[in-house]
Amino acid sequence: MKENEKRPTQLFMRTTGGMGVTLEGSVDIESLPDDLARQVEANLTPTKLSRVARRKTALYMPGQQEYEITIPAGAQKSPKRYAFTDQQADPELLDILDELTSIIIQEKIRARRARQQQQEAMQAETEQMALEEEHAPLETPPAMPIFGQKENEEPPVVNDSTKS
Amino acid sequence: MMHEHPNPIHCILPPHILDSIKMRGDEKMKKMAERTEKLADKTRSQREAAAPEKAFLGTPTISGPTAPVVTREVYNGGRRVGLPGKLVRAEGDPPSRDKTVNKVYDLTGKVFDFYLGAFKRNSIDGQGMTIISTVHHRRKFNNAFWNGSQMVFGDGDGMLFKSFTDLSVIGHELSHGVVQYSGGLMYKDQSGALNESFADVFGVMTVQYASKQTASEANWLVGEDIFGPEVEGEALRSLKAPGLAYSDDILGKDPQPFHMDLYVNTSSDYGGVHINSGIPNHAFYLMAQYLGGYSWEKAGQIWYQAMQKLNNPMATFADWADMTVQTAWDMFGQGSFEMMMTRRAWRLVGIHL
Numbered sequence: 426m427k428e429n430e431k432r433p434t435q436l437f438m439r440t441t442g443g444m445g446v447t448l449e450g451s452v453d454i455e456s457l458p459d460d461l462a463r464q465v466e467a468n469l470t471p472t473k474l475s476r477v478a479r480r481k482t483a484l485y486m487p488g489q490q491e492y493e494i495t496i497p498a499g500a501q502k503s504p505k506r507y508a509f510t511d512q513q514a515d516p517e518l519l520d521i522l523d524e525l526t527s528i529i530i531q532e533k534i535r536a537r538r539a540r541q542q543q544q545e546a547m548q549a550e551t552e553q554m555a556l557e558e559e560h561a562p563l564e565t566p567p568a569m570p571i572f573g574q575k576e577n578e579e580p581p582v583v584n585d586s587t588k589s
Numbered sequence: 590m591m592h593e594h595p596n597p598i599h600c601i602l603p604p605h606i607l608d609s610i611k612m613r614g615d616e617k618m619k620k621m622a623e624r625t626e627k628l629a630d631k632t633r634s635q636r637e638a639a640a641p642e643k644a645f646l647g648t649p650t651i652s653g654p655t656a657p658v659v660t661r662e663v664y665n666g667g668r669r670v671g672l673p674g675k676l677v678r679a680e681g682d683p684p685s686r687d688k689t690v691n692k693v694y695d696l697t698g699k700v701f702d703f704y705l706g707a708f709k710r711n712s713i714d715g716q717g718m719t720i721i722s723t724v725h726h727r728r729k730f731n732n733a734f735w736n737g738s739q740m741v742f743g744d745g746d747g748m749l750f751k752s753f754t755d756l757s758v759i760g761h762e763l764s765h766g767v768v769q770y771s772g773g774l775m776y777k778d779q780s781g782a783l784n785e786s787f788a789d790v791f792g793v794m795t796v797q798y799a800s801k802q803t804a805s806e807a808n809w810l811v812g813e814d815i816f817g818p819e820v821e822g823e824a825l826r827s828l829k830a831p832g833l834a835y836s837d838d839i840l841g842k843d844p845q846p847f848h849m850d851l852y853v854n855t856s857s858d859y860g861g862v863h864i865n866s867g868i869p870n871h872a873f874y875l876m877a878q879y880l881g882g883y884s885w886e887k888a889g890q891i892w893y894q895a896m897q898k899l900n901n902p903m904a905t906f907a908d909w910a911d912m913t914v915q916t917a918w919d920m921f922g923q924g925s926f927e928m929m930m931t932r933r934a935w936r937l938v939g940i941h942l
Contacts, residue, residue, distance in 0.1 A: 443732040444753075444812070444825055445785075445863025446840050487765040487776050487784060488734030491857070511734075516670035519727065527729045527746055533839045534748055534819055 450529035474507035713766035735765035760795030781862035786869040831867030849939030876934035
């Protein structure tokens with residue numbers, strides 16, 4: 426890595442081509458296992474990725490994958506994006522990309538399970554509330570105050586002349 | 590006058606192999622690849638200058654008393670990038686302890702049988718080419734592909750993809766080789782989508798041929814058995830219902846259109862080769878339904894013969910549609926039911942001839 430290249434802490438990866446399925450996600454480099462993080466820092470640098478992306482490609486290799494790696498470049502600069510195929514990448518880089526792809530998939534599955542658990546918890550809570558409501562004893566509704574009656578005041582005695 | 594006699598091996602090596610050698614070989618091999626590339630460029634120019642227009646000849650079909658036999662080689666990639674890996678099972682060898690090796694060995698045999706039985710084609714190149722496959726390629730690799738000279742299968746990550754050794758997928762990948770040896774289609778934009786579509790169509794027909802299903806009995810799915818437990822979907826693609834094969838929050842929704850009105854203009858996926866292939870895929874499905882019976886008997890014959898005659902690596906959907914209608918005319922007669930139904934199928938997906 427060149428001295429003036431700041432180490433990225435995150436990257437965005439998108440895989441297309443292959444069998445026709447698109448997979449994308451971001452990777453927090455600092456949260457990777459140490460060994461993989463070191464490999465990412467050493468191989469996924471702007472210098473190396475731009476060299477890979479410039480490599481000449483062959484015309485015919487149906488089903489090979491295309492990779493897009495986007496590296497954020499700070500608030501004032503636009504992010505750098507590098508696109509290349511299986512054929513252009515070195516074996517070492519492909520190994521790293523396979524690991525990162527696997528991590529992205531695991532993370533997505535974890536996030537989906539968390540969402541599902543949250544939805545199930547909410548569903549269970551809603552059902553519980555409905556159940557409680559169904560079985561709650563009927564309460565006598567509070568007496569409605571009569572218009573003009575003050576708080577804590579006895580209701581006025583109605584003078585029913587028919588009783589006398 | 591001096592004549593150059595280029596090494597025939599140099600002339601056979603496709604450009605991507607040379608690129609791979611330059612990239613991954615040692616210094617000596619890199620220099621050899623560079624020299625070969627220069628020589629190949631020169632030879633190609635000479636050949637192009639010498640060849641008359643329409644010099645392309647279709648793949649020869651089988652004739653003569655001796656029946657062709659399949660020759661297969663299955664390699665173990667050892668979860669590494671390098672190809673082909675270690676040879677595990679060659680033709681006639683007893684089964685390996687590796688189930689994936691045996692499965693690929695058996696299924697590539699079924700694809701060979703399909704091309705031979707239905708189209709009298711002797712292997713990928715029509716000349717008995719050895720069918721080479723590598724299994725266990727890379728680690729948790731979610732892909733299978735044809736690299737210009739062999740098929741390559743990853744194991745999948747086990748969550749989204751459990752395997753790529755499904756008969757329709759093997760039929761698909763091997764059919765990319767058939768396209769290559771039938772004149773070829775550039776793997777980009779509409780010609781690339783036609784390449785993908787041809788592979789899908791012949792992939793599903795391989796399954797139908799192996800299980801003797803009629804067009805109406807078949808499910809028309811590609812990759813029915815490849816999704817892992819975490820994916821919501823029945824297959825990778827559907828020729829019957831493009832766009833409805835899967836809908837999953839991780840993989841997204843099947844993006845295939847079934848009509849030109851829904852054509853997707855994109856720069857990714859080599860110009861949407863796996864996306865817009867839904868249009869010619871559906872045209873084939875419709876035609877096979879109209880013609881009835883086994884898809885390979887009429888619809889497949891029209892598609893196969895059209896590919897042998899196309900001679901246009903940059904063909905658009907309209908070029909291909911035109912060629913299929915012309916082929917139906919040649920095979921079944923002008924104004925025949927087959928020709929009319931081929932044209933009708935194209936019209937229903939928005940291609941008017």
